[in-house]
Amino acid sequence: xxxxxGHYALVLALALALVNxxxxxxxxxxxxxxxxxxxxxVAIVGFLFVAYAxxxxxxxxxxxxxxxxxxxxxxxxxxxxxxxxSGVWGNHEGSMLLWVLVLALCGALVALFSASTPEDFRxxxxxxxxxxxxxxxxxxxxxxxxxxxxxxxxxxxxxxxxLLQDPGLAxxxxxxxxxxxxxxxxxxxxxxxxxxxxxxxxxxxxxxPWTLAAWVFLTLGIAMGSYWAYYTLGWGGFxxxxxxxxxxxxxxxxxxxxxxxxxVMEKREALKVWTIFLAILAxxxxxxxxxxxxxxxxxxxxxxxxDPTRGVFILGILSVFIxxxxxxxAARAGTLKQGGLFSPISREGGxxxxxxxxxxxxATVFVGTLYPLALEALTGEKISVGPPxxxxxxxxxxxxxxxxxxxxQTLAWKRGDLxxxxxxxxxxxxxxxxxxxxxxxxxxxPALSFILGGLAAYVVFGSxxxxxxxxxxxxxxxxxxxxxxxxxxxxxxxxxxxxxFAHAGMxxxxxxxxxxGWGVEKVTTLRPxxxxxxxxxxxxxxxxxxxxxxxxxxxxxxxSIFSGDAKVAEIEPSLxxxxxxxxxxxxxxxxxxxxxxxxxxxxxxxxxxxxxxxIFWKPLVTLIWGGALITxxxxxxxxxxxxxRIGAARRASLRPQAAPAPAE
Numbered sequence: 124x125x126x127x128x129g130h131y132a133l134v135l136a137l138a139l140a141l142v143n144x145x146x147x148x149x150x151x152x153x154x155x156x157x158x159x160x161x162x163x164x165v166a167i168v169g170f171l172f173v174a175y176a177x178x179x180x181x182x183x184x185x186x187x188x189x190x191x192x193x194x195x196x197x198x199x200x201x202x203x204x205x206x207x208x209s210g211v212w213g214n215h216e217g218s219m220l221l222w223v224l225v226l227a228l229c230g231a232l233v234a235l236f237s238a239s240t241p242e243d244f245r246x247x248x249x250x251x252x253x254x255x256x257x258x259x260x261x262x263x264x265x266x267x268x269x270x271x272x273x274x275x276x277x278x279x280x281x282x283x284x285x286l287l288q289d290p291g292l293a294x295x296x297x298x299x300x301x302x303x304x305x306x307x308x309x310x311x312x313x314x315x316x317x318x319x320x321x322x323x324x325x326x327x328x329x330x331x332p333w334t335l336a337a338w339v340f341l342t343l344g345i346a347m348g349s350y351w352a353y354y355t356l357g358w359g360g361f362x363x364x365x366x367x368x369x370x371x372x373x374x375x376x377x378x379x380x381x382x383x384x385x386x387v388m389e390k391r392e393a394l395k396v397w398t399i400f401l402a403i404l405a406x407x408x409x410x411x412x413x414x415x416x417x418x419x420x421x422x423x424x425x426x427x428x429x430d431p432t433r434g435v436f437i438l439g440i441l442s443v444f445i446x447x448x449x450x451x452x453a454a455r456a457g458t459l460k461q462g463g464l465f466s467p468i469s470r471e472g473g474x475x476x477x478x479x480x481x482x483x484x485x486a487t488v489f490v491g492t493l494y495p496l497a498l499e500a501l502t503g504e505k506i507s508v509g510p511p512x513x514x515x516x517x518x519x520x521x522x523x524x525x526x527x528x529x530x531x532q533t534l535a536w537k538r539g540d541l542x543x544x545x546x547x548x549x550x551x552x553x554x555x556x557x558x559x560x561x562x563x564x565x566x567x568x569p570a571l572s573f574i575l576g577g578l579a580a581y582v583v584f585g586s587x588x589x590x591x592x593x594x595x596x597x598x599x600x601x602x603x604x605x606x607x608x609x610x611x612x613x614x615x616x617x618x619x620x621x622x623x624f625a626h627a628g629m630x631x632x633x634x635x636x637x638x639x640g641w642g643v644e645k646v647t648t649l650r651p652x653x654x655x656x657x658x659x660x661x662x663x664x665x666x667x668x669x670x671x672x673x674x675x676x677x678x679x680x681x682x683s684i685f686s687g688d689a690k691v692a693e694i695e696p697s698l699x700x701x702x703x704x705x706x707x708x709x710x711x712x713x714x715x716x717x718x719x720x721x722x723x724x725x726x727x728x729x730x731x732x733x734x735x736x737x738i739f740w741k742p743l744v745t746l747i748w749g750g751a752l753i754t755x756x757x758x759x760x761x762x763x764x765x766x767x768r769i770g771a772a773r774r775a776s777l778r779p780q781a782a783p784a785p786a787e
Contacts, residue, residue, distance in 0.1 A: 162250065298347055302341025372488055661685045665681045682712065
């Protein structure tokens with residue numbers, strides 16, 4: 124019964140989304156406050172219906188209800204509970220339901236936390252959000268029903284794809300969806316601004332916290348997906364320029380540019396066209412990513428579906444929302460008034476340069492991802508665009524961005540002093556050269572690695588140059604004391620600290636990437652007791668053994684890692700076999716040592732106990748993902764700034780005031 128009620132809840136959610144996509148927008152156009160007031164409660168109730176449907180599907184997975192086709196195709200009664208829960212989104216139908224759940228959640232949050240926005244603006248934003256929800260609910264109900272029953276239920280299910288039976292899958296997709304589906308709020312706000320004509324600093328203030336929250340989740344989701352690919356696929360890599368990886372990177376690049384652009388619009392009412400366009404572009408790229416994953420136009424370990432009819436439906440959704448928003452943008456762009464003027468040498472100018480580089484880099488990834496698909500569709504010719512293309516095009520665009528980030532932070536608004544900024548960055552420049560020299564002396568070549576390492580140090584130190592100036596500047600006519608520094612720190616806006624951490628995290632990630640040039644890789648066949656020298660460590664391979672898991676069997680190849688004569692770690696790489704799926708999966712053995720990792724995966728097993736193995740020593744590799752965590756922390760710290768709490772001033776003004784003291 125719960126399954127049928129979950130399906131019915133989706134139908135009711137669709138009906139509410141259709142209501143909310145018409146009445147509030149019509150009310151905003153006519154100035155009818157009663158119709159506009161419909162939007163928030165309907166958005167909240169619609170979310171509750173979608174949440175119930177998702178709960179119903181989850182209950183079917185946990186209870187191994189094999190009367191559902193979706194459960195049969197993607198679950199097994201012996202599968203661990205965590206993978207029964209995460210398996211809900213480990214398939215096309217379930218992941219689309221999660222997609223719509225996050226979309227409905229965004230609408231409900233806007234309804235709850237946008238009371239301070241103008242009524243017509245909120246009504247239009249929730250109306251646009253409902254248009255998107257209605258489209259994808261219709262897509263689920265017509266083409267991807269997760270509640271479809273099967274005539275004769277089997278005794279057992281087909282199990283989940285072994286590559287997806289990993290704790291990373293329990294974290295990566297929800298974070299990613301909160302990110303690029305969360306960008307729908309920026310899209311809805313941009314559409315509402317164009318419909319109402321409210322394109323000003325107040326709009327930018329509404330836009331920034333929602334975009335920043337989505338960006339934080341998207342950053343974490345991409346980082347988690349990168350780490351999942353690193354240790355799950357057995358390849359020892361962390362980024363492969365896979366089309367689906369690019370599908371999440373493109374909206375991240377656009378959202379990063381949007382966050383910076385909105386800050387200029389809020390302070391100077393400038394870059395209005397950029398801000399609106401980037402808000403549309405960021406979510407449009409998320410929709411394009413959805414099309415790539417679910418249309419069957421590409422083959423990837425990340426792809427969910429191969430049914431072309433679903434792709435045609437999503438292509439129709441793309442055409443309506445991307446085409447419609449760009450048409451509205453083109454119609455209203457001429458009415459956008461120019462904001463405050465600023466010098467090219469200013470913080471605004473630095474953000475414009477940032478946007479140009481990020482947008483060009485995004486366009487490069489877009490062309491490299493879609494050009495092979497377009498060429499095959501038009502001519503039938505198949506070509507492969509891989510890392511060499513992206514390394515030659517994307518990397519030269521990103522490196523100047525790292526150089527410019529600390530400079531932009533230290534420039535003043537409206538009119539800056541480039542020489543003064545250079546003087547404030549003197550310590551960072553010195554740190555960069557010193558780090559490059561130290562890395563060259565310790566590790567030697569390749570030259571690119573210690574150059575990038577020096578650039579990373581410059582970015583990390585330069586990111587805190589402005590904070591350091593604010594904290595440690597010597598006051599006129601007085602001395603600097605610890606108490607003064609503490610008071611200054613307490614009064615420092617969290618957004619300023621957050622910006623410093625976010626930029627520094629990018630520098631930390633760059634250092635982790637630079638260190639890959641000093642790694643060691645060995646592909647060999649190991650006998651029990653054999654030793655392999657691996658950089659500063661020594662790996663001793665032990666005998667193979669077999670053991671059973673809940674829904675798999677595996678051959679384990681344990682190994683010990685020594686530094687000198689001391690054993691510092693043990694790892695257990697394995698080769699797992701899933702009988703239900705008739706698939707094998709490599710489980711890497713990883714030991715983290717001094718921010719680096721020893722990584723080992725085994726492949727072919729021979730009768731005499733020998734195993735084919737890939738072994739890596741990757742110095743500082745953990746900084747790649749550690750830097751992403753620091754960057755996301757910086758975004759979250761900025762989000763906690765009281766200036767992002769929309770409506771705080773209004774709520775404060777409504778509080779009861781203390782009675783005046785009686786006259787003496």
